Amino acid sequence: MKQKITLKHIARELEVSISTVSKALKNSEEISADTKEKVQAFAKLYNYKPNNIAVSLKNKRTKNIGVVIPDIVHHFFTTVFRGIEKYANEQGYNVIICVSDESFDKEVINMEMLNNGSIDGFIMSLSAETQQKDDITHLKQVVEQGIPLVLFDRVTDDLDCDKVILNDKEIAYQATIKLLDEGRKRIALATTESYFNVSEKRAEGYKQALKEHNIEVDDNLILVLPYDDIQEKMIHKFFDEVEVDAILSVNEIFAIQCMEVAKKRGLKIPEDISFIGFTDGLLSRYSNPTLTVVAQHGVQMGEIAAKMLIDRVESEISGDEDETYRTETVQATIIDRESTKN
DSSP, rough: OOOOOHHHHHHHHSSSOHHHHHHHHHHHHSOHHHHHHHHHHHHHHHHHOOOOOHHHHHHHOEEEEEESSSOOOSSHHHHHHHHHHHHHTTTTTTTEEETTOOOHHHHHHHHHHHTTOSSSSEEEEOHHHHHHTTTOOHHHHHHTTOOOOEESSSSSSTTSSSEEEOOOOHHHHHHHHHHHHOOOOSEEEOOTTTTSSSHHHHHHHHHHHHHHTTTTGGEEEEGOOTTTTHHHHHHHOOOOOOOSSEEEEESSHHHHHHHHHHHHTTTTTTOOEEEEEEOOOHHHHHHSSSEEEEEEOHHHHHHHHHHHHHHHHHHHHHTTTOOOOOEEEOOOOEETTTTTTO
């Protein structure tokens, strides 16, 4: 099956900008006759058909941004959305939000629904099922149509677009070092399945810290929990089978669940066992004891994502397009609370 030719393909082959190709195909007087002839001949040779949605977006700015997040319950995603909305509104843009509920199908439906000429671009974080399936065909189609896309937090290396990520490996390493500095020897990791790219990065940081302290990584100390359910029985079983004196959790929900089980088993926090979780949410601040956390600075991440998208939209409208995509890294920080020895 022949690959569908897009404006980007033509621009790349002829070594001109996408804007030049678009204007040449419309016989714009801004483009030289030689360039127009070359572009139009190439388009005819490869049977190029313009995408009506992409053309609409190029020619008419809607001042709307589509945002697709995996979950509205997790504090992190709500703070990212808050940052997106704050920056977008300041720039005169409206934000339309959809929730994929960690579903691949819902993610695709949400993007198809928004991708009808009603938005100028997308900001999104991949759903669990999208990462599990490793299927980003719907995202590639959006990019090929020339619609700006910014991925945040849960991203993929298999797509050329702007991205905003957290220093997941580095901050997990620092959190593990903090527990080691307390004198903890049996540090467990409460995590998700490895297809979550952020969880995998955090696991890498955890393992690196242990190895540097000559502590062998024990797979029995890695507790893999489902992202979509409360698994108190699994956590009790884990405590039955292994002895731990600290737990690093890839999110605050897992950390709070593990703390509650530890308390039910008569363990004192932080005297007997310490806990650190990712995300500085309400659960962390009002748990008993309060939870030491990795603050992911979701508002900052959202503001950066919104700026990257709006800059991309504005540059495409002005014809000053940049084919170089950027990845911005937000630096997480550790907030000490009662669940660790400070």
